[in-house]
Amino acid sequence: MRGITKKIHLTLPIPTEEDCVSDQERIQRALKKQGVDAVLPLPILRKLYPFCTEENWDFTISLAYDGGQWTAVNLEPQDTTACHYGYAADLGSTTLVIRLLNCNTGEILGEASVYNHQIQFGEDILTRIFHAKDQPEHLEQIRRATVDTFLEVFAQLENMTGISCSECISMVVAGNTTMVHFLLGIDAFCVFSSPYAVHTLNPGFLCARELGFPLLGYVYCYPGKANYLGGDIISGAIATRIYEKKELSLFFDIGTNGELIIGNREFLLCGAGAAGPALEGGSVKTGMRAVPGAVERVELKDGHFHLLTIGQKPPQGICGSGIVDMLAQLFLNGWISIQGKFLPEKSPLIHLEEEEYCVTYAPGLNFYQSDIDEFLKTKAAAVTMIYYMLELTGLPADEIGHFYMAGAFGAHISKESAVTIGMYPDVEREKLVPVGNSSLTGAQMLLLDRSILEYLDRIIETMEYVQFGAVDNFIHLMTAATAIPHTNLEQYPSVVDEMKRRGLLR
Structure with a gap:
């Protein structure tokens, strides 16, 4: 698989006076030997000590692709590369469907769906759009309802498989232009009104935790073509x-x-x-x-x-x-x-x-x-x-x-x-x-x-x-x-x- 996530098991030499490069460089050097250039952000740098010493430099690093580079998002003791998971989601105006996948093999480990919690603000999309128009507090209600819909499906999948969303690295979401706007907390009236210049058609890779999802890495939203031709198509x-x-x-x-x-x-x-x-x-x-x-x-x-x-x-x-x-x-x-x-x-x-x-x-x-x-x-x-x-x-x-x-x-x-x-x-x-x-x-x-x-x-x-x-x-x-x-x-x-x-x- 050449997906948007990786898990790599590293067994590294313990630092000595003769080999006293930084912990960061030691890890990056080992990854580079495996053809991966990766960034270690601050949360990972803070975890290096005492983690690496305590684990005798035998651990698994999780990496997430952000569209331009690989970023380290987690460190786990020993070899956990077999536990490599991610989500694929279809965010519809009526229903959210999510698949939990083994990112090593492509096996579908589970699939679950629920009605979109946005429905409480209108059965049809247009009613929801008008509910949120120029009303930041209403827009936040819809955004929160969207996130809660995902969390409900994550919980269903955990009950089915025993795998929690905190063990998953990244997720790909396909949805129409309005649904993506609501997921991001962006007013979607532009989708419906002339000149139909929407606020985003290609938001790309977004930090999962910034969206309210307890995943390790990123959420990628499929790009759309136009206001009514979204990423789902x-x-x-x-x-x-x-x-x-x-x-x-x-x-x-x-x-x-x-x-x-x-x-x-x-x-x-x-x-x-x-x-x-x-x-x-x-x-x-x-x-x-x-x-x-x-x-x-x-x-x-x-x-x-x-x-x-x-x-x-x-x-x-x-x-x-x-x-x-x-x-x-x-x-x-x-x-x-x-x-x-x-x-x-x-x-x-x-x-x-x-x-x-x-x-x-x-x-x-x-x-x-x-x-x-x-x-x-x-x-x-x-x-x-x-x-x-x-x-x-x-x-x-x-x-x-x-x-x-x-x-x-x-x-x-x-x-x-x-x-x-x-x-x-x-x-x-x-x-x-x-x-x-x-x-x-x-x-x-x-x-x-x-x-x-x-x-x-x-x-x-x-x-x-x-x-x-x-x-x-x-x-x-x-x-x-x-x-x-x-x-x-x-x-x-x-x-x-x-x-x-x-x-x-x-």
Whole structure:
């Protein structure tokens, strides 16, 4: 491993009158023989005596890379090089996920997650931004909540593995631009407001203890490209390696916001825009996050719903992947039109409630017309981002080698259902590749391989950024995509074939 941390076991000759160099120089000289130039800061200098004498000059030194040099951060008796740990983190607006890694082998020793404590200041990012705007005490509340979220996950991982955060050297964090601002205690209103000149896109390596983390070394925050294209997406690009491929690829991280990169080793075109909370179960009356009891799979057969829930618990609501299945099944069974409107004559399960049509999919759980309308707007925004970027490159969808779909939503969604409702392009299914939490994967990769730092700047400089909100005809393009699967059915030949097979189209 060539990561951003090292642990080196040293057995050094005891000082004599003939060899009376300083303790500092003795250690640095030994490290240099192993190809490491390191700085010994004041806390380590203060520890040299009586530590080195008491340990008979047999100890392990921990080193942390700060982007320019190695810094000694700890001394331990004897050989502890096998105990070499670090963290990789995906700091999301909803959830924080952290992996504890063996930095010698790359083994994942544990993974844990919690909801971001910032949620107490607003379910959506914009509410949090306004809460902190020009209010230093409120900003500090959000910063503290962010740090406490990390500390909670550290405690979970310690309970799982017995390894405390004080034994870990450094951490790599991938998060969007707002989350990084809040982590650092910086007002994030600049992310949302014109001229969108944010306070930092590349804070680099920061002292962990200055941030409030009891780690030995540094916290590295992945750099971003723009206000709405943050380090989490750059980390995802690293995870998929689209920047080094000959073939054209498309990377799409879809959630409340949609961030997209298309290109190869020759060019990278990237963009970002709002998709909406419906993809994560938000704005759907019985929607919920992907937790036990959430409906994640839906099949409609012979007029009856067949549901699969997370954890095989009784259904309590429906999450994003279940919503996509629901729409696809309602459409393919002719219960909703191409405009997504309920056809109540098709089933007694479709009925009026509070002057709105809905379908009962489980006892006490309905899926409403307003749910469909909101979700179709969200899916229209998502797929329009894809088609707009393809239009800019002058390429049809079938010339893209792979479509990498990131995020928890992208990892669990049914490809067929997503194509059926027009959320994904109608391409060969093996080209649609779910990559899970690519932000977390990219953070792990950098923790274990610092050579990634050498070409991060080049990748970001190569990117040409498009802000979808500034595209003049984006709303017009979205309107065409609100139909199921799309107003232009020629873009969805496999869906047309299935509609004909079911007698929905002649």
